[in-house]
Amino acid sequence: MRNYLFIFIVFFLSCKQKEEKEMQVETSSKDTIILTEDQLQHLTLSTTSLSLQKIDVSQSLSGKVVANAADYVSISAPAGGFVKKINFLPGQRFQKGQILVILEDVSYIQIQEDFLKNKVQLKTNQLTYDRQKELYAQKSTSEKVLQAAESEYQSSLVLHRSLSEKMRFIGLNPETFTSEKITRTVEIRAPFTGIINKVLSNTGKFLSPSEPIFEVINPQGFLLEIKAFERDLPYVKVGQTIEYHTLTQKASSDKARIISIGSMVNEDGTIPIFAQPFQKTDLALGAFVQTLVHTENREVEVLPTTAIQNFENKWYVFIEHQKGTYEMVEVEIGQQDATYTEIKNASRLQSYTIVNKGAYQLLMGLKNTADQE
Known part of the structure; x- marks a missing residue:
């Protein structure tokens, strides 16, 4: 019992x-x-x-915003000169075409002077060459004189093309440049919309050619670096869509696509997963994000x-x-x-x-x- x-x-x-x-x-x-x-x-x-x-299983994983090495860009001085004005601070965003820095130097004046003198000489040599061709056709001049005129014209044309590229290199448009526009300053403009990561110079400093002034970041290449543990890996794969939000924008979320899964374990026991946002939102480099990884329905x-x-x-x-x-x-x-x-x-x-x-x-x-x- x-x-x-x-x-x-x-x-x-x-x-x-x-x-x-x-x-x-x-x-x-x-x-x-x-x-x-x-x-x-x-x-x-x-x-x-x-x-x-x-x-429908969802894995919540944390991560941060990172940039590709290819998206770090150095903005350098095209030619030696003194820094007259720096327009941006680290962390500031800029738009394509905005003036980042203004440089000044007498060497810029020399390039402009050489360009304008050559432009006049080229026009003179072209007229002379055209005249000699007409005279030669009428047998009123010798072939030797025609060849000499042609040589002078070709030489001045080569120099003109070379100086035109130098003008473009320092930010001046040779097509519209006239003597009234001669200046001792040049403006370095932003090649794309991005973010100032580092300012590497200061006002009054002389920069040698190709010396970097800024390190900037192209945010179009921002990625999400997500930390996943080994137990999470069966639920993620390349090409998978995930949701994410920053800690300051919890009310709304955006989507990204997983493009790479690491093959090495970090010291903290995590494996990096990289995802590319679908839309280029105003993400801040280094910002923490929370992601939601939806696994396939099983x-x-x-x-x-x-x-x-x-x-x-x-x-x-x-x-x-x-x-x-x-x-x-x-x-x-x-x-x-x-x-x-x-x-x-x-x-x-x-x-x-x-x-x-x-x-x-x-x-x-x-x-x-x-x-x-």
């Missing part, structure tokens, strides 16, 4: 009044609880069973999450053997969505009825009994 141990557990009996009522429950083993008919009437229980469901055997209880870092469900008799069984859980949880060791629960609503009360009753033994 069974020896039953009687204990008191608390049940909520009324919706109008949260009144505690003592109940005696019986246990036939440390994992089984037996309720009387009267106890069942005062305890709201519902049951469920295993089912196949497709669950059809797995699940139970409602409310049926699964945690006790001492283990997960349990209650099997209903018959009305009033319930056995606690440990389960191994997998992925979860908002409603269901995957049961990895589902084979041992096949064909059983599982307690859904009321599972927590059964757990408390059983464990309180064990504590008093």
